[in-house]
Amino acid sequence: MLNVVKAELRKMKRPSLTLVTFAIVAALSTLFTSLIFLRLGSASDRPRGREMMQSVESMSRFDGGYYSFTLMGLFIGLIALTIFASQSSNEYTYGTLRNLLVRQPSRMKLLAGKFFAMTAFVILLTTSAAIVNIALSYGESGHAHIDTKLWLSSKAFTGFFTAYGNMILGTIGYGLVGMSLGIILKSPMSAISISLLWFMVLENILSAILSSSAKWLPGNALSAVSTGGGTVFSYQRGLIVSAAYLLLFGGIATLLFKRRDVAS
Amino acid sequence: MSQLAISVSDLTKIYGEQTALSHATFEVPLGSVCGFVGPNGSGKTTTIRMLLGLITPTGGSGTVLGEDIRSPEKYLSKVGAMIEGPAFYPMLSGRENLKVLADLGGFPHERVDLLLEKVGLGERGSSKFKTYSLGMKQRLGIAAALLPEPQLLILDEPTNGLDPNGIQEIRELIKELAENGTSVFVSSHILSELEMISEYLVMLRKGKVIFSGRTQDLLGNQKPITSAKPEYQVDLNKLVMIVKELGYQARVENGAIYIPVGAEIGAVLNRAAFEAGVTLSSISTQQPTLEETFFEMTEEN
Numbered sequence: 001m002l003n004v005v006k007a008e009l010r011k012m013k014r015p016s017l018t019l020v021t022f023a024i025v026a027a028l029s030t031l032f033t034s035l036i037f038l039r040l041g042s043a044s045d046r047p048r049g050r051e052m053m054q055s056v057e058s059m060s061r062f063d064g065g066y067y068s069f070t071l072m073g074l075f076i077g078l079i080a081l082t083i084f085a086s087q088s089s090n091e092y093t094y095g096t097l098r099n100l101l102v103r104q105p106s107r108m109k110l111l112a113g114k115f116f117a118m119t120a121f122v123i124l125l126t127t128s129a130a131i132v133n134i135a136l137s138y139g140e141s142g143h144a145h146i147d148t149k150l151w152l153s154s155k156a157f158t159g160f161f162t163a164y165g166n167m168i169l170g171t172i173g174y175g176l177v178g179m180s181l182g183i184i185l186k187s188p189m190s191a192i193s194i195s196l197l198w199f200m201v202l203e204n205i206l207s208a209i210l211s212s213s214a215k216w217l218p219g220n221a222l223s224a225v226s227t228g229g230g231t232v233f234s235y236q237r238g239l240i241v242s243a244a245y246l247l248l249f250g251g252i253a254t255l256l257f258k259r260r261d262v263a264s
Numbered sequence: 265m266s267q268l269a270i271s272v273s274d275l276t277k278i279y280g281e282q283t284a285l286s287h288a289t290f291e292v293p294l295g296s297v298c299g300f301v302g303p304n305g306s307g308k309t310t311t312i313r314m315l316l317g318l319i320t321p322t323g324g325s326g327t328v329l330g331e332d333i334r335s336p337e338k339y340l341s342k343v344g345a346m347i348e349g350p351a352f353y354p355m356l357s358g359r360e361n362l363k364v365l366a367d368l369g370g371f372p373h374e375r376v377d378l379l380l381e382k383v384g385l386g387e388r389g390s391s392k393f394k395t396y397s398l399g400m401k402q403r404l405g406i407a408a409a410l411l412p413e414p415q416l417l418i419l420d421e422p423t424n425g426l427d428p429n430g431i432q433e434i435r436e437l438i439k440e441l442a443e444n445g446t447s448v449f450v451s452s453h454i455l456s457e458l459e460m461i462s463e464y465l466v467m468l469r470k471g472k473v474i475f476s477g478r479t480q481d482l483l484g485n486q487k488p489i490t491s492a493k494p495e496y497q498v499d500l501n502k503l504v505m506i507v508k509e510l511g512y513q514a515r516v517e518n519g520a521i522y523i524p525v526g527a528e529i530g531a532v533l534n535r536a537a538f539e540a541g542v543t544l545s546s547i548s549t550q551q552p553t554l555e556e557t558f559f560e561m562t563e564e565n
Contacts, residue, residue, distance in 0.1 A: 007367035014355055095351035098318055099408065102345050103369040105317050105337040261319035 004104055004113020005120070012087070012121050021079060025125055028075050029132035033068040037140040056146055064141075065151035066160045069133035073167055073226030074219075076129055077174030078199065080122040084175035085191040087118055088182030098262050107258050115179065122171050130164055163228060166235075170226025174199075176246050177218070180253035218245040269294045269416050269447035270315060272333075274324035277310050283471050284310040287324065290466045290476035292449055294329075297442045299458035299479070300451040301554075302468030303562050308451045311468070312347055312420055315449075316340070329416055341369065344414030346422060350405030354394035358385055358404045361393055362411065371411050379407040384433065398425030406434065417441060419450040423457060435461055459483075459554035469562045479554070486552045486560070490529050493520040495543040506536050520546075 012018070036054055054067065063070075091097040104110045141148050150156060181191035199219040207214040214220055214232050224230050224238025233241070270292040277285045285307040292298040302308050313319045315328055317336025331338040352361040362376040380389040383403040388396070396404065402425050409417055419438075423431045431454065438448050438461055452458050458465070465482055467475040475482055494503050503521055507514040510532060514521040523529060527549040537544050552560065 003368050003370050007364045010360065010364050010367055011353060011356065014360075016355055090353075094353060095348070096353060098313075098316075098347055099351060099365060100368060101318055102316055102340055102343070102347075103365050103411075105340050262313070 008117030033136040060147040062150040062156040080175040081178035085178035085182035086188040089188045092186035180249035183253040272326035276323035297448045298464040299462030306468040307471040342415040344409035345418040346405040346409040350401040359389040455555040488526040490549040499542045
């Protein structure tokens with residue numbers, strides 16, 4: 001299986017994928033952090049319900065250093081989904097799956113190896129997002145007169161690593177959705193567009209029309225995992241619902257990958 | 265160890281209501297070059313896919329290098345293959361594409377440059393695959409097939425898109441591999457090429473094996489063909505009638521008539537034509553080529 005991981009990583013380290021993806025993550029991290037600091041006010045200025053708007057006081061808390069990072073769950077998740085979907089379905093589009101299966105006939109090893117390689121890639125991506133967010137937050141804290149004493153406390157480290165772990169879990173979840181759809185649909189365009197349409201549009205419409213459905217939707221569940229739980233979903237419920245969806249989609253995709261004839 | 269590179273018995277593949285391959289039975293001896301021929305849609309690629317474990321047979325059995333085709337992991341490390349044309353990642357260079365496959369199969373990277381040189385891509389190894397011509401893509405496909413230093417090489421249309429020099433190079437490469445003990449199972453539409461290199465032949469028609477055995481046995485058993493050309497093209501139909509009166513059937517092609525009979529007709533035909541006022545500019549008898557035999561055996565009834 002290590003051979004499969006090595007081969008997959010070799011494909012993924014091409015500049016057109018790595019540079020573009022890391023540049024997008026860096027740009028998003030910069031955007032999120034900048035927006036938070038640009039809209040920084042005092043606690044009394046903060047309108048109710050405006051979660052993106054932070055005060056100097058709230059940013060001085062232990063989680064202020066990595067606060068902007070915690071807001072990126074959906075975006076990093078969707079980037080992971082795109083990568084997993086395209087890396088899986090392109091094998092069908094390019095017709096390269098037959099080459100891979102001749103060199104590694106165990107389809108389960110091939111699938112697992114691809115998954116681990118892509119997981120390693122998105123862990124690196126998430127880590128880079130964390131580094132950029134925290135570094136920018138530090139850089140901006142001086143201008144914004146934010147006291148960063150608590151940012152280096154043990155509570156801050158515990159909080160960060162919990163948020164980082166949740167973010168990685170959520171990101172892998174989004175990735176698995178992309179990988180499953182990529183294998184089922186055998187087309188990167190279909191897999192990516194259907195996923196984005198669902199997570200960014202249809203789920204929001206469904207939640208608005210039928211509020212009771214919000215507790216069962218996969219995007220909300222994955223989002224709860226990424227952020228450590230929210231108002232709609234607790235963290236535990238997010239984990240359970242996400243796992244159920246991933247087992248369903250992953251199971252169908254695995255079965256198809258294992259049994260489907262590679263005919264073209 | 266089995267003395268057969270490939271052996272299949274009653275191998276069958278059915279897609280829905282369509283039978284792609286029906287009860288195919290043939291053997292390919294170890295160390296031989298075996299041509300695999302048949303019209304488009306006759307089941308060649310389906311057979312190759314089953315030999316490589318890409319699709320599951322509906323029925324029958326088979327072995328590759330002595331191992332069951334239902335356990336491809338037992339033999340594929342010793343098999344090189346190029347199927348349905350070369351398929352690689354367009355954004356990667358030829359060299360990186362080969363390294364991906366070398367990583368996957370656990371083969372040393374040193375072989376990559378060696379093989380790029382061997383197939384004439386040494387100077388273009390760093391160019392992206394998407395910039396390659398069809399011939400270059402084909403060469404890269406052959407290099408990929410040679411990565412594992414295979415005991416058995418399965419090639420599906422390896423000369424597709426190659427210029428005459430390229431075709432000759434591939435022919436020489438196959439000969440060289442066979443001399444070194446590699447078994448080669450090769451499908452091609454260029455039958456004159458196959459005739460030159462194949463000791464054995466498997467011929468398919470509509471999903472069924474219609475011949476498998478030594479090429480010499482196939483060609484030796486065919487009736488010789490006598491061709492005759494009239495001096496003037498206007499006499500062609502008259503010549504066909506003369507042949508008919510002599511009790512033979514003739515087909516007309518490229519200004520000549522072809523009669524499926526040996527040299528014994530020569531003198532009789534010449535005399536009959538002379539008496540009818542037709543002068544023959546040439547008359548000759550030949551054993552049919554593989555191409556002629558192929559058309560004879562695979563044409564519709």
